Amino acid sequence: MEKKNYTIKEIAKLAKVSRGTVDRILHQRGNVSDKARQKVEDILKRIDYSPNIIARSLKANKKNRVVVLLPSNEKDSYWDQSVNGILEATKKANQFNVSIDIKKFDVDHPDSFNKLVNEIFIDPPEGILLAPLFYDQSLDFLVKCISANIPYILFNTHIEDSQSLCFIGQDLFASGRVSADLLNLIKIPNKRILIIHFDEDPDTSNHLKEKEIGFRRYFEEKRISVVIESMRLSSHLADHAEEQLQEIFGHDDIGGIYVSTSKAHIIADFLQKKSLQKIPLVGYDLIAENINYLKSGEINFLINQNPKLQAYLGTSYLSDFLVFGKKIERTKLLPLDIITVENLDFYL
Incomplete structure (x- = not known):
């Protein structure tokens, strides 16, 4: 029958x-x-x-629009790689009548994010891909998406209980622990360790908060006695970044530095220009400036967060879901790649 x-x-x-x-x-x-x-x-x-896969495939005749919300790459070249990943995935998505609309907000101004959100709901898309840097504003936005029955995927930063189709990124808590382990191998004994957050406020940026918690927890669980000081600095010269750094590094009591973002090169550049003693430095991401200082030895380790792959997978998964109803795993955690000058070429 x-x-x-x-x-x-x-x-x-x-x-x-x-x-x-x-x-x-x-x-x-x-x-x-x-x-x-x-x-x-x-x-x-x-x-x-x-499910009738053939019938689902016929949805390709329907036009779907995906809006991608991410920080502007004008102020932070880290997001260049995310944009490249989205553009690469767009080539495939366009074949199935999925258009990708990239919208960028200013990482220094939450209001710029809210403005984009208001624009999006004037003409709601079929799907959303979001890098939720502003925690509270992102939560409000996602509630609106749920009410409007718009599916969404998060990348780079996870929000617990967000009801997203998928989160793509890294385990940020583990990332902090790995950074602490690396710095513990090379830190100068009996001196302070600095955690430096550039620009973003860790109290409102969940990804920075998770990294710092993981970093501190490592030393607590290993029962390693060390003084850890956390601070937020500006990456903009107009905001007197150099004066801030001069004050911080004018004392010979720092035994290691952990930069929680892609801005480790700012610290490396300052230490090199001022001919200060090299201080063990761990940071993130294979952007050009960081690579240069990794090669020169000012940066000891970089953890590669692979923003290009995160954005590529997010765009591809959402397109496949809209067109084919393809099932998506709820969490896609990427490896914590530890980059040194010795293995750098393999990643480039």
Whole structure:
């Protein structure tokens, strides 16, 4: 006997729930109660439901628009790589009538993020890819996406219980621990360790907070007695960054530095220009400035966060979901690649 193909309407009638509830369960988006989910899943098992892949593929005839929200790469070249990943994934997405609209906000001004959010809901897209640097503003935005039934993927920074289709990035807590382990190998004994956050406020930037917690926890759990001082600095010369650095490094009591962002080169540049004694330095990301100082020895280790791959996967996953209803794993954690001058060429 030929197997019957059930419609969403028929499944909803059998399960005694709304069509919208069935649609959200089948396409893994939006909020559904455990009771309703169980009802639908019981019916799906009873009728031996399997999605019609060919029918789903025909959705390629429908035009889908994805909006990508990320920090501007004008102030931080780290995001250049994210843009490159998005553009690379766009070539594939365009073949299935998925257009990618990149919108950039100013990392120094949360209001610029809010302005973009307001613009987005004037003409809502079919999907959102977001790097949620501003925690509170991002939460408000995601609540609006849920209300509008717009699926979204997060990359670079995770937000717990965000109901995102997927998070793509690294384990930031573990990243902090790895950085602490590296610095512990080379730090100068009996001296302070500095954690330096550039520009962003760790109290409102979850990715920086998680890194610092992991970093401190490492020394606590290993019972290593060390004084750790955390500070926020500006990367802009107009904001007297050099004067700040002169004050900090005018004392001979620093035994190691951990920079939580891609701005380790600012510290390396200052130490080199002032001909100060080399201080063990660990930072992030294979941007050109950091690579130069890794080669010269001012930076000892870099952890590669692979922003290009994060953005590429986020764009690709969301496109596949919209076009083919493809199932996405909830978390995609990328490796914590430790880069030294010895293995740098393999990553370039």
